[in-house]
Amino acid sequence: MTDFSSVAMMRQNTLRRVLREILLRGPISRAELARITGVSKPTMSEVFRELEEDGWVQVSGRRQGKVGRSAMVYSVAPQRALVFGADVGGTKIRAALVDMTGEIVAETVVATEPSGGDFVVAQIADLADDLAREADVGRSRILAGTIGLPGAFDAATGRLMMVPNIEGLEGSAIRDRLEARLGFSVSIGNDVNMAAKGEQWRGAGAGLSSFAFIALGTGIGMGVINENRILSGARGAAGEIATLPVGADPYDSRTFRSGALETAVGSAAIKDRYEALGGERDLDVRRIIDRLSEDDHRAARVLDEVARCVGAAILAVCAVVDPARVILGGSIGSRQEVLSRVRMAVAGCMPAPPSITISQLGSRAGLLGTLAEGSENLWNELFEADGDSGLVRQRAGGEAGEVA
């Protein structure tokens, strides 16, 4: 909305406007920016002085070769503001730091603390410290962070519900706990939603404003992006498609709690189906899919059945949210053998099926999503928010200083 109209706010706005343009347009001179934005040259110089003093921009060269005086070229100091992202899974935590230009300056993977709860919170905080050290930047330069977690984060109550795999987080005010430990503003996202966001940032969803990401592995889950926003639902449970009435009778008491679709296409279901057809016992799902190349007709039949269920699920998803594309991920969903069968199935039940592709980022999708989400939040805070974004501290009798 419109910001405060006080005189002091005007400079704050100019600072934001100029910094944003430098970020968007890359290395640029003051005169050039003055022409583009309409801000006068004297003001531009003054603004650059403040931004440079505060460490936001730095000289990155001189423009030469053209007629006239050579220009000082400035660019944003990428490490002035960093964003922390972490994708917390039941077994692994992936974490990284990204700078303002979108470059990942440090990344790591560790095993999740099996004790869960506060141990995981502490572990995440340590990761932030480690990464800052690794990237050789001040810890205080991390201004925002996003944590991806399995489960539904209810923004209204601030609590994380339905958390599988990690002990001691069910019903926890995880955001507040993390903020207290990390010392910067934290947002929480569902792991599959984050994977969708990641694919949009630099994966199979690049350039799309509305699409769905379906993670098909042990279980099944979905993240939907609609008009560039994550579809969250009233309790943060949107995309929990395990319960879709597909593959089994939804009114059957056996599927009442576990979810019809998941009992039809989850890893356990695939194994069960394979064994029921007389296939080898205790075989990993990956191995079952591998056997397709050995002309295992049982594996082929099982996969066909699974694909028909996934196809119907995609039909349902398209009926409700109309995605431009469906991206398949997860250990099963990202198999080419599954994709081709799903495409076939979808062609059999939809007159105008969406494009269907495989995740480009694999297991890193979730992490990249948290980085994208965190960067977006920081961007909004710096450039879109009302009032004082704390870009450059108001000088009250002193020098300009740190960020809020």
Add this chain to the structure above:
Amino acid sequence: MTDFSSVAMMRQNTLRRVLREILLRGPISRAELARITGVSKPTMSEVFRELEEDGWVQVSGRRQGKVGRSAMVYSVAPQRALVFGADVGGTKIRAALVDMTGEIVAETVVATEPSGGDFVVAQIADLADDLAREADVGRSRILAGTIGLPGAFDAATGRLMMVPNIEGLEGSAIRDRLEARLGFSVSIGNDVNMAAKGEQWRGAGAGLSSFAFIALGTGIGMGVINENRILSGARGAAGEIATLPVGADPYDSRTFRSGALETAVGSAAIKDRYEALGGERDLDVRRIIDRLSEDDHRAARVLDEVARCVGAAILAVCAVVDPARVILGGSIGSRQEVLSRVRMAVAGCMPAPPSITISQLGSRAGLLGTLAEGSENLWNELFEADGDSGLVRQRAGGEAGEVA
């Protein structure tokens, strides 16, 4: 984003900020507003002078009874800016004008021009004229409008697709045509989405930020509100749940084009089912439902079957978008006899079903939704947009004047 920081913009911002506060806080004095907003008294008086000169605010009384000098109390001139809304159906067009306080100042219903196309466009334009006359306001005071239409409006291409019931609109750039005729900025919305918006504005969705509205009549359709925004989908086809894989095999070639769910629960399906059970022929669906009170076991069985399908559809919708509530509307959906059966069905397939209620606005829901949507658009244009919102014309050697 942040607006232009030029000096001239500062006053524009102050105007917007002040006008918005007056709208939100109702009748208020200048001194009071100065205290609340932090804007100084001299500036506040100057701003009020401009707003009054331009007709945005007017004196509405004096504050007396308190110690000290009595204050002039101002409020927004409600008819300074009006919004036009129209819900265009196959047989009827409902249209209305709403002022800035949200009060409907004129409303009408007419039969839709059967010739369709340009005739309907002209008809809508005439309605705007008629309503302005009826409300006794200048036609130019209508600053924005929203038209609800059946079909999917693809914002990317600007064209309306899949239009049933109205001739000559398929594939049309309907927004541009309407804007040309109406002379103010127009937005297009799907009729069911508009009904959902209407229920949120002043119906069964009041106070909810995420819910679904399901229209069950001749066909079946849905509008979803997620985080106060309409879920549109990539091609504006979100909520077209006629094709949900419920009630029939989605891979059956007979339901390939018509949609599994719609062939199971549409009016035609209900009649067919009833007749197949040996019920009276050529009976209106409304009459079939009426017969429940006469202990017609065939009607009961048909309705139970339909409710089970709707229940499974709601399960699917909840799995995908997690609404806080499902509102049933349309000629069939708004029947109490249907609601109770659907509630029963849902309890049989969901551990934690959403609340399910009947539309409070009936056939006016769509119209109210267009008014809500149009008001929201105007609000954004006036108060949230970048740069010059044209609230008060820049004085260039003359008096302040009209709006853009």
Add this chain to the structure above:
DNA sequence: CGCATTAGTTCAACCCGTTTACAAATATGT
């Protein structure tokens, strides 16, 4: 009727951005 209190105006001062003018630096043409 005087006083405390609140509403609203006048005026000088300040901050920010712009315009204009000018100094500094660089490529180009002769």
Add this chain to the structure above:
DNA sequence: ACATATTTGTAAACGGGTTGAACTAATGCG
């Protein structure tokens, strides 16, 4: 090599918008 056109960047004067302080106006209260 040198003048010239061109561009960058700074200095000074100016103007618009907001503010704080001082002031006038109006009202309730004792």
